[in-house]
Amino acid sequence: xxxxxxxxxxxxxxxxxxxxxxxxxxxxxxxxxxxxxxxxxxxxxxxxxxxxxxxxxxxxxxxxxxxxxxxxxxxxxxxxxxxxxxxxxxxxxxxxxxxxxxxxxxxxxxxxxxxxxxxxxxxxxxxxxxxxxxxxxxxxxxxxxxxxxxxxxxxxxxxxxxxxxxxxxxxxxxxxxxxxxxxxxxxxxxxxxxxxx
Numbered sequence: 220x221x222x223x224x225x226x227x228x229x230x231x232x233x234x235x236x237x238x239x240x241x242x243x244x245x246x247x248x249x250x251x252x253x254x255x256x257x258x259x260x261x262x263x264x265x266x267x268x269x270x271x272x273x274x275x276x277x278x279x280x281x282x283x284x285x286x287x288x289x290x291x292x293x294x295x296x297x298x299x300x301x302x303x304x305x306x307x308x309x310x311x312x313x314x315x316x317x318x319x320x321x322x323x324x325x326x327x328x329x330x331x332x333x334x335x336x337x338x339x340x341x342x343x344x345x346x347x348x349x350x351x352x353x354x355x356x357x358x359x360x361x362x363x364x365x366x367x368x369x370x371x372x373x374x375x376x377x378x379x380x381x382x383x384x385x386x387x388x389x390x391x392x393x394x395x396x397x398x399x400x401x402x403x404x405x406x407x408x409x410x411x412x413x414x415x416x
Contacts, residue, residue, distance in 0.1 A: 239348060241368055242404035245359040248344045250306070250337040253323040258335050263302045265361050267396055269389065271333070272345065272414060273305040274315030274353035275325055278377040279411035283354065284329050286379035289371075293332035296393050305333040308345030313415035315353070316340060342416040352411035356389050360396065367392045369407030 239246055245268075249259040260268065271289075274280055283289040293303050307322065309315035317325060322336045339345055348357060348368075358367040367388065374385040388407055395402050 239365050239368075241365055241406045243365055244363050245357070245365045246347050248347065250339055250344060251319060252335040252337050253319050253326055255319045258304070258337055260359075264363070266300065266302050267361055267393070268302045268304060268359040269296065269393070270348070270357040270359070271303065271305045272350045272353045272355040273307050273336070274309055274412055274415065275317070275329070276314050277353045277412035280353050282377045282379045282382070283371065284331075286382055287330070288379070288382050289354075290330045290332050292387070292390060295390075297332055297334055299397055301393060301397075303333045305331065305336045306339055306344060306350070307336065308339040308342045308350060309415040310342060311340055314412075315415055342414070345414050345416065350409075350414050352409045353414060354411055355409040355414070358389065358392050358396075360402075364404065366396075366402050366404045367406070369405075369409050375410035 245260065247260050249257050252258045275284075280289075297303050307315060307317055309317070317338070319338060322338060325331075326333070326336050337344075354371050356367070356369060356371050357365060360366045369388065371389050372382070372385040372387045374381040392402065392405070
């Protein structure tokens with residue numbers, strides 16, 4: 220009986236620190252969006268999907284939104300059929316937490332071009348993907364493999380003036396995907412504010 224308890228405890232310990240390796244299948248999930256409708260990753264089977272961890276009050280997020288950099292990237296790729304899901308994993312009472320109505324209002328106010336804003340107040344999906352920062356970016360290929368995770372670009376400053384001279388990793392990977400180039404699954408170190416679980 221003790222050994223059974225140990226195995227069960229070990230299972231939960233491992234899954235409490237779950238993450239997914241680049242090149243592996245992206246874990247499935249279902250979350251409510253800004254319209255209060257459930258959205259599942261499986262809804263986009265056969266599509267390339269971008270996951271963007273989001274906190275409206277994080278200065279690193281503001282760097283990309285107040286400069287319109289993130290919205291331009293979202294618009295560019297959603298027009299080419301890419302699905303873009305912004306995920307809010309801030310817990311209730313913590314920085315960046317939004318209800319679905321607040322998320323809808325914020326999406327309009329910020330000019331976000333994300334396909335959906337998904338609410339993860341319990342942090343289940345964030346922890347499943349081991350999302351550490353806002354923004355923390357993930358790209359899932361049409362076959363369901365995670366082909367990129369990490370930073371949006373090469374400069375970890377929150378100063379928007381550095382954006383033009385930064386290498387945008389997300390844009391680079393998506394450009395290769397759309398052009399049909401073979402991609403080696405990759406990872407960079409994400410930067411930004413810690414996710415407020």
